[in-house]
Amino acid sequence: MPELRNFTLNFGPQHPAAHGVLRMVLELDGEVVMRADPHIGLLHRATEKLAENKTWIQSVPYMDRLDYMSMMCNEHAYCMAIERLLGIEVPIRAQYIRVMFDEITRILNHLLWVGCHGLDVGAMTMVLYAFREREDLIDAYEAVSGARMHAAYYRPGGVYRDLPDRMPQYQESKWKSAAQIKPFNDVRSGTLLDFLDDFSGRFPKLLDEYETLLTDNRIWKQRLVNVGIVSPERALQRGFSGPMLRGSGIAWDLRKKQPYEVYDRVDFDIPVGVTGDSYDRYLVRMEEMRQSNRILKQCIEWLRQNPGPVMSDNHKVAPPDREAMKSNMEELIHHFKLCTEGIHVPEGEAYSAVEHPKGEFGIYVISDGANKPYRLKIRPPGYVHLSAMDEMVRGHMLADVVTIIGSQDVVFGEIDR
Amino acid sequence: MSATLEALSQNLQEHLGDRVKSLKMLFGEVTIEVDSADYLAVMQTLRDEPALSFEELIDLCGVDYSAYGNVERVGKRFAAVSHLLSITRNWRLRVRCFAPDDDFPSLPSLTSVWNSVNWFEREAFDLYGIVFPGHDDLRRILTDYGFVGHPFRKDFPIAGYVEMRYDPEQQRVIYQPVTIEPREITPRIVREATYGNVDNA
Numbered sequence: 001m002p003e004l005r006n007f008t009l010n011f012g013p014q015h016p017a018a019h020g021v022l023r024m025v026l027e028l029d030g031e032v033v034m035r036a037d038p039h040i041g042l043l044h045r046a047t048e049k050l051a052e053n054k055t056w057i058q059s060v061p062y063m064d065r066l067d068y069m070s071m072m073c074n075e076h077a078y079c080m081a082i083e084r085l086l087g088i089e090v091p092i093r094a095q096y097i098r099v100m101f102d103e104i105t106r107i108l109n110h111l112l113w114v115g116c117h118g119l120d121v122g123a124m125t126m127v128l129y130a131f132r133e134r135e136d137l138i139d140a141y142e143a144v145s146g147a148r149m150h151a152a153y154y155r156p157g158g159v160y161r162d163l164p165d166r167m168p169q170y171q172e173s174k175w176k177s178a179a180q181i182k183p184f185n186d187v188r189s190g191t192l193l194d195f196l197d198d199f200s201g202r203f204p205k206l207l208d209e210y211e212t213l214l215t216d217n218r219i220w221k222q223r224l225v226n227v228g229i230v231s232p233e234r235a236l237q238r239g240f241s242g243p244m245l246r247g248s249g250i251a252w253d254l255r256k257k258q259p260y261e262v263y264d265r266v267d268f269d270i271p272v273g274v275t276g277d278s279y280d281r282y283l284v285r286m287e288e289m290r291q292s293n294r295i296l297k298q299c300i301e302w303l304r305q306n307p308g309p310v311m312s313d314n315h316k317v318a319p320p321d322r323e324a325m326k327s328n329m330e331e332l333i334h335h336f337k338l339c340t341e342g343i344h345v346p347e348g349e350a351y352s353a354v355e356h357p358k359g360e361f362g363i364y365v366i367s368d369g370a371n372k373p374y375r376l377k378i379r380p381p382g383y384v385h386l387s388a389m390d391e392m393v394r395g396h397m398l399a400d401v402v403t404i405i406g407s408q409d410v411v412f413g414e415i416d417r
Numbered sequence: 418m419s420a421t422l423e424a425l426s427q428n429l430q431e432h433l434g435d436r437v438k439s440l441k442m443l444f445g446e447v448t449i450e451v452d453s454a455d456y457l458a459v460m461q462t463l464r465d466e467p468a469l470s471f472e473e474l475i476d477l478c479g480v481d482y483s484a485y486g487n488v489e490r491v492g493k494r495f496a497a498v499s500h501l502l503s504i505t506r507n508w509r510l511r512v513r514c515f516a517p518d519d520d521f522p523s524l525p526s527l528t529s530v531w532n533s534v535n536w537f538e539r540e541a542f543d544l545y546g547i548v549f550p551g552h553d554d555l556r557r558i559l560t561d562y563g564f565v566g567h568p569f570r571k572d573f574p575i576a577g578y579v580e581m582r583y584d585p586e587q588q589r590v591i592y593q594p595v596t597i598e599p600r601e602i603t604p605r606i607v608r609e610a611t612y613g614n615v616d617n618a
Contacts, residue, residue, distance in 0.1 A: 041559035046568060053575050055603050084444050236472040236504065239533025250504065257507050344608050347486075350444050351500055351511065353475075362476060364500065368486040370607045379476040379500070387536040416559060 006034055009398075013042050017120045017402045020412035024389070024401070031398050036390045040383075043416035051376040055342030056082055056156065059376070064150035066378060067414035070109040071141075072101045073356045074414070075154040080260060080352040081363040082156040085345045088317055093308040094158035095261040100299035101144070101153070102261075102354070103292040104196075107203075108137050109357035109409075110285045110292075114210065117282070117406035121223045126213060133206060136199050143167050143192045156343065157312035163192045163303065193300050200296045207289055215283070224279040228392045228404040231276060238388040241381055242359025243288065244408065247273035247281035254355040266298045278407035285409075288357075317343050342371040351379075358382055358409050380414035422447055425508050428468045433459055448511040456514045457525040463501060463510070464530055471501035471510060474531035477538060479545030484571040487607045495522040495547055499534075516547055526551035544569035574599065 009026045012018035021042035027035040047066065051059040063074040076098060083090060090098075111130040118126030138148045143164050145151035153160050167188035170181040187198050214220045230240070235248040245252050253270045255263040271287035273280030312318045319338050320331035347369040353362040359381025366375040385408045392408075393401050425447055426440055436459050438450040451459045463471045477499040483490045493515035501510045516522035526549035527534045538549045539558040546567035549555060557564060566573060576597045584591045 041557075041561070044559045049569055049575060053601070053605075058603075087444075237532045239473050239475060239531065241473075241475075252504055340603065341606060342603060344606075348443055349446075349448070349511075351446060351476075351509070360475065362500070364476065364478065364498070366480065368607060370487070370605050371603065372605050374485060375478075375480050377476065377478040377498075383536060384533055387533065391532075 011401065013039075017405065019116065019405060019410050021416070022386075022405070022410065022412065026393075026398070026401065028398060033393045033396055033398060033401060036393045036401065038386055038389050040386065040412070041416050043412045045417065047417045048376050048378060051373055053372065055371050056345060056373060057338075057342055059373070060155060061150060061152040064152060065413055066380065066417060067109075067356070067358065067361070067382070067411050068149065069112050069411050069413075070105045070357045071149060071151055072098075072105045072154060073354055073361060075152065076102060077352050077354045077356070077361050077363040079154045079156050080354065081350050081365045082343075082345060084350040084352055085348050085365065085367055086156070086317060086343075088157055088312050088314055090158050090261070090312065091309045092262070093162075093303065093306060094310040096299050096302050096306075097159050097163065097310060098154060099261050099263060099266065100196075100296060100303065101141075103295045103299070104137050104140060106292045106357045107289050107296075108134055110289050111137075113285065113357075113406075113409045114214075114282075117409075118214065120402045120406045121220065123214060123217070123220060126210065129206070129210060129213075133199075133203065136195075139167065139188070140192060140196055140199075143195075155311070155318065157314065157318040158310050160311075162310045165191050167192060167195050193304055196296065197300050200293050200300065203293050204290060207286065207293075211286060215286070221279065223399075223403055224282060224407070225277060226275070227278045227396065227400045228407055229275060229277045230388070230392065234388075234391070235276065238391070239384045240359070240388070241384070242356065243281055243284045244359060244381075244385050246271065247284045248276035249273055254353060254360060258353075260352075260354065266295045268292075268295050278403050281407045344369065344371050345373075353379070356381055358411070358414075359385065361414075378414070378417055380417065382408070382410045382412075382415045386410055386415055419445075421508055425469075425506075425510065428466075429510075432462055432466050432468060446509065446511060448513060450513045450515075453514055453517050453524055457527070457530070460499075460512070460527055460530050463512070469503065470505050471503045473502045473504060474499060474527065474533050474537075475502045475509075476500040477527070477534050477541065479541035479547050479569070481545055481569065481571050487605065493517070494519040495545060497524050497541060497547060499527070522547040524549055528552055543567070546570065 006027050006029045009028055011024040011026055013021045013023035023039040025037040026033055047062050060075055063078045064071040066074045111134050115127030115130030141151050142148045145153040169188055170184045172178050172181060188195055230248045232248045232250050235245050249272055251270055251272045256270060268291040271284045273284050315334040319335050324331040325335045345367040347367055349366045351362055351364045353360050361381055362379030364377040365373050368374040392404050422442055429437060436451060436455045438452055441448045463469050477497055480496045480498055481494060483494045495516040496513050499512045514524060516524050524547060526538055536558060538552050539555060541547045542555050543557040543559050544567055576595050579592045580595045581590055581592055
């Protein structure tokens with residue numbers, strides 16, 4: 001009888017289902033995974049070390065590049081940490097804008113996730129629909145910050161500028177006739193809030209469409225149900241957060257339990273899973289998109305009625321406006337000091353966490369009173385979830401590894417930092 | 418909020434007693450410092466004691482205090498800082514533990530208390546060179562295979578020591594000393610405590 005041995009398989013780092021640069025060494029017994037050893041760090045850019053050598057404000061754009069699928073939520077945690085150390089108040093309108101864009105970001109992230117997860121598992125069309133809606137939301141990013149992905153829109157003390165009164169329009173070209181672009185420009189004819197209002201009106205229906213494609217789809221269920229089950233006890237042991245924890249049946253959401261900004265003023269529910277398998281996590285995320293849409297609507301309503309400042313008027317932190325700067329010596333000095341030396345954050349340490357689309361995203365900063373952080377630690381949710389990979393895939397088939405990576409919603413920008 | 422913090426600090430003092438070296442409440446967060454000898458036992462108590470019940474370890478990171486405040490450091494250099502979260506009690510805690518030896522920083526591993534600490538300790542080892550006896554798989558995690566040194570230490574230059582390029586003569590990728598000139602556009606300045614004080618804006 002020939003000798004039977006386990007064999008090892010190298011998965012990635014350039015595998016399309018590895019969601020980036022994940023390399024996994026899988027030990028297989030036939031087609032059953034006995035052990036998985038994820039090798040990460042192939043996208044390590046030492047963001048934390050770079051931040052120690054940049055002024056506080058210069059690191060804001062780095063935050064976008066962490067989890068490059070939910071850009072503004074990363075900035076949010078960073079700005080909140082600085083604001084906590086400085087002890088400054090963010091204007092209420094800026095808080096609403098932040099909440100609104102956090103929820104837009106959540107929808108953006110979950111749309112990409114459901115599309116790519118579909119691709120991995122074999123539902124090829126899902127990604128096309130998901131990207132259709134992402135386009136609208138990315139346009140909202142562009143309208144407000146000028147960048148479609150790496151917005152750098154949240155700043156310590158508020159947000160960079162108020163919501164724009166008009167949306168960018170599609171231009172006629174030799175590929176797109178005036179008749180073709182008309183429906184796109186019609187919804188973009190009003191303000192950003194009008195556009196988002198229109199979006200939030202049609203989005204629940206589109207979500208229903210996605211669900212008809214997936215939720216009761218036999219193949220989808222065969223691939224997801226009972227794959228990668230995590231019990232609530234294990235989820236806590238492994239430090240899970242966000243949809244991964246809620247999928248395991250623990251109703252924990254920082255937006256409800258430790259509300260920041262104006263989350264205590266908006267109305268929404270937290271979906272919770274039952275079995276803790278990949279299918280439950282799918283359902284949780286789908287429902288989260290509906291709830292985000294609800295929050296989005298409430299924010300639009302509030303923002304329409306309440307104009308006001310969006311940036312702190314404290315010029316030790318936020319730059320003065322252009323006009324004042326050019327007519328006033330005091331403002332000029334403030335501007336000069338802010339743009340050369342940067343803000344000084346008093347000595348101390350703070351940890352601020354936000355309910356990021358992927359889980360709890362935390363920023364731990366230590367300041368020694370300088371114009372640069374002494375230490376910045378990013379607590380990435382995906383890193384913790386991926387560290388449970390071995391436990392989750394053990395005993396599953398090779399094909400289920402792809403499902404589990406998908407249901408963890410990993411993005412390597414944040415895992416490798 | 419502060420009532421919760423009061424309750425937390427009271428419970429901490431009650432159950433940990435003099436094992437808490439210092440307890441600070443700042444910015445709505447509670448920080449305790451523990452001795453490395455008590456570290457593991459304290460963490461075990463923090464998890465298991467129902468009056469504290471920190472079920473989750475959110476984060477653990479290494480810190481190198483050697484350049485703190487731009488002055489010569491007195492006291493220990495390396496610390497591991499962990500952030501704990503209690504789901505049932507809805508509170509957070511920060512625990513700092515300094516490694517006793519600066520030349521060979523070492524702290525007991527918490528993997529038996531919280532499994533989630535596994536990769537965080539690997540990271541602290543990789544970036545700061547803090548070793549965690551009791552950890553069964555203390556490999557490098559974020560840096561390259563075969564990397565030398567611990568890049569997040571304050572004495573490690575930001576550009577590193579080596580760079581990589583393709584050498585057409587040898588027809589392979591080679592490592593060579595860095596050719597980047599170190600430059601600092603904005604110097605690091607520590608002002609007097611009231612300088613950044615936003616109250617006198």
